[in-house]
Structure formats: C-alpha cells, structure tokens
Amino acid sequence: SAVISQKPSRDICQRGTSLTIQCQVDSQVTMMFWYRQQPGQSLTLIATANQGSEATYESGFVIDKFPISRPNLTFSTLTVSNMSPEDSSIYLCSVELGAEAFFGQGTRLTVV
Amino acid sequence: GNSVTQMEGPVTLSEEAFLTINCTYTATGYPSLFWYVQYPGEGLQLLLKATKADDKGSNKGFEATYRKETTSFHLEKGSVQVSDSAVYFCALSGARYGGSQGNLIFGKGTKLSVKP
Numbered sequence: 738s739a740v741i742s743q744k745p746s747r748d749i750c751q752r753g754t755s756l757t758i759q760c761q762v763d764s765q766v767t768m769m770f771w772y773r774q775q776p777g778q779s780l781t782l783i784a785t786a787n788q789g790s791e792a793t794y795e796s797g798f799v800i801d802k803f804p805i806s807r808p809n810l811t812f813s814t815l816t817v818s819n820m821s822p823e824d825s826s827i828y829l830c831s832v833e834l835g836a837e838a839f840f841g842q843g844t845r846l847t848v849v
Numbered sequence: 850g851n852s853v854t855q856m857e858g859p860v861t862l863s864e865e866a867f868l869t870i871n872c873t874y875t876a877t878g879y880p881s882l883f884w885y886v887q888y889p890g891e892g893l894q895l896l897l898k899a900t901k902a903d904d905k906g907s908n909k910g911f912e913a914t915y916r917k918e919t920t921s922f923h924l925e926k927g928s929v930q931v932s933d934s935a936v937y938f939c940a941l942s943g944a945r946y947g948g949s950q951g952n953l954i955f956g957k958g959t960k961l962s963v964k965p
Contacts, residue, residue, distance in 0.1 A: 741892070770952065779853070780938070780955040829893070831953075838953060840885075840893035 739764050739834045743841030750820055750848050757816045758844045760830030765810035770831040771803070774843070780829065786813050820848045851876040855939045855956025862929055862963050870924040870959045872913075872939035880941040882906075882915050882922040883953070887936045896924075896937070929963045936960045 740763040750756050760769065771783040783803055784792040792805040806814045817824050825848045830841040856871040874882065884896040884906070897906030899915035899922065906913050911926045922939060939956040 777957070779855075779957040780953070782952060782954075785952065831893075837895055838883075842890075842892040 738837075739766070739832055739839040741830055741832065741839055741841035743830050743844055745844055746842060747845040748847070750846065752821050752848055754820055755816055755818045756820065756846060757814050758828055758830070760813045760815070760841055762811045762832050764832075764834055766832040766834055767810070768833060769807065769813045770833075770838075771805065771813075771815045772829040772831060774827040774829065776825070783815070783828075817846065820846075822848045824848050851880065851941060851954050853939050853941055853954055853956040856959055857957065858959040858961065860959060860961045862961070864931055864963055864965050865928045866963075868924070868926040868929045868933075868961070870937055870939075870961070872922045872924065872956060874920050874922065874939075874941050876920075876941055882913070883940045883942075884911070884913055884922070884924050885938040885940060885955075887938070887958075889935070893938065929961070931963045931965055934961055934963045 742761040769786045772780040784794045786792040786807040827843045829843045852875045881900045883898045885893045886896045897908040899906040902917035904915045940953045
C-alpha cells in the first residue's frame with residue numbers, strides 16, 4: 738500500500754493569490770495524479786504528473802492556472818494560481834501502486 | 850467519452866437495512882469498475898473492484914457485479930451498520946493509460962447515513 742501526506746489540509750485564501758499544495762508519498766511511484774472535487778460534484782482529473790517530464794493536463798485545465806512540479810518519485814506539488822472563488826474545491830493527490838489507486842486526504846480550499 | 854452516473858443521495862437507513870446504491874456507466878472498450886469509500890475525516894479508500902464482465906467484487910459485506918449488458922455496477926450490502934456511514938463513489942478506469950487505476954472517472958458520490 739501507499740501512504741500519502743498532503744499539505745495543507747485546508748486553507749482560506751484571498752482572491753488573486755496563489756496556493757501550493759504538497760503531496761508526499763512513502764513509496765516511489767511513476768505517475769501521480771491531481772484531482773479536483775468542486776462542491777456537490779464528482780472528482781475530476783486535473784493532470785497527470787510523471788517524474789522528469791511535463792505534466793499532462795486534462796481538457797479544461799491549463800498549466801498557467803495549475804502549474805505542477807514533480808521533482809522526484811515521491812513528491813509533487815500543485816499550485817492554484819490567481820485564485821477566484823470558483824476555485825474553492827477539495828484538491829486530491831493520488832498515486833497508483835500495485836494496480837490500486839491511493840489518495841491523500843485532500844486539501845479543502847476556500848477562496849474569499 | 851467515458852462517464853459514470855451514480856444515484857444521488859443522501860441516503861438514510863436504519864441499522865441492518867438493505868443497501869443498494871445504483872451506478873451505471875458509459876465507456877468504450879472494457880474498463881475496470883470500482884467503488885471507493887470516504888469515511889468522515891479520512892481519504893478515499895478502495896472498497897471493491899471488478900475488472901471484467903460478470904466479475905463480482907466484494908469486501909466488508911459489500912458486493913457489486915460488473916454487468917456489461919446493463920452497463921451497471923450497483924453496490925449492495927445486506928445489513929448495514931452505523932460504521933458504514935460514509936460517502937461512496939463509483940468509478941471507472943480511464944482509457945488513456947490502458948485502464949490505469951490512477952486515471953479514474955468518478956460519479957458524484959452518494960452520502961450514506963446509517964441510524965442506530
């Protein structure tokens with residue numbers, strides 16, 4: 738199994754600012770995934786981050802808004818840039834290990 | 850594209866009642882299907898999965914059968930407990946990475962509350 742530590746667990750931010758979310762895994766993994774869960778909605782994949790290459794973004798998500806770093810096989814960050822109230826969501830990090838997906842506890846972001 | 854439609858909640862049941870949470874999907878090819886559970890204050894956890902048609906996934910008294918003819922993967926439990934109170938998500942594997950579990954498409958989630 739994999740244990741994922743995600744920080745911060747929650748934050749309240751001013752519009753126009755940026756927040757960086759960290760995801761630390763206790764195992765080396767090739768791919769890490771970032772999801773967003775908007776209020777009352779399902780989880781939506783933002784991007785896939787492979788170590789050593791640029792992240793692959795899903796339709797509707799762009800690098801300028803959600804830059805991702807993947808410096809090594811156990812760590813990744815997602816930045817939510819120039820935030821607006823519409824960015825208020827739960828952001829989750831996920832990894833696949835042994836043919837099973839594991840999730841962090843999520844970062845609950847509120848933009849005011 | 851691939852999608853998952855899940856019964857909306859919240860669902861409130863008494864202890865020992867029978868539970869069904871409906872899930873249907875649209876997909877090309879042969880995706881794997883999953884149920885995830887999120888207990889209060891915790892992260893998402895895999896509850897059960899099925900990787901091909903007619904497979905039955907089971908765990909902790911929960912079951913779901915991969916029905917290709919009805920494109921469904923309904924979650925059932927014969928007798929729920931208070932400790933089953935959680936949010937349940939139906940999901941299917943995305944196509945981009947050959948069904949990699951990491952690339953999942955989720956339903957909206959169903960909140961279950963079980964009363965003593």
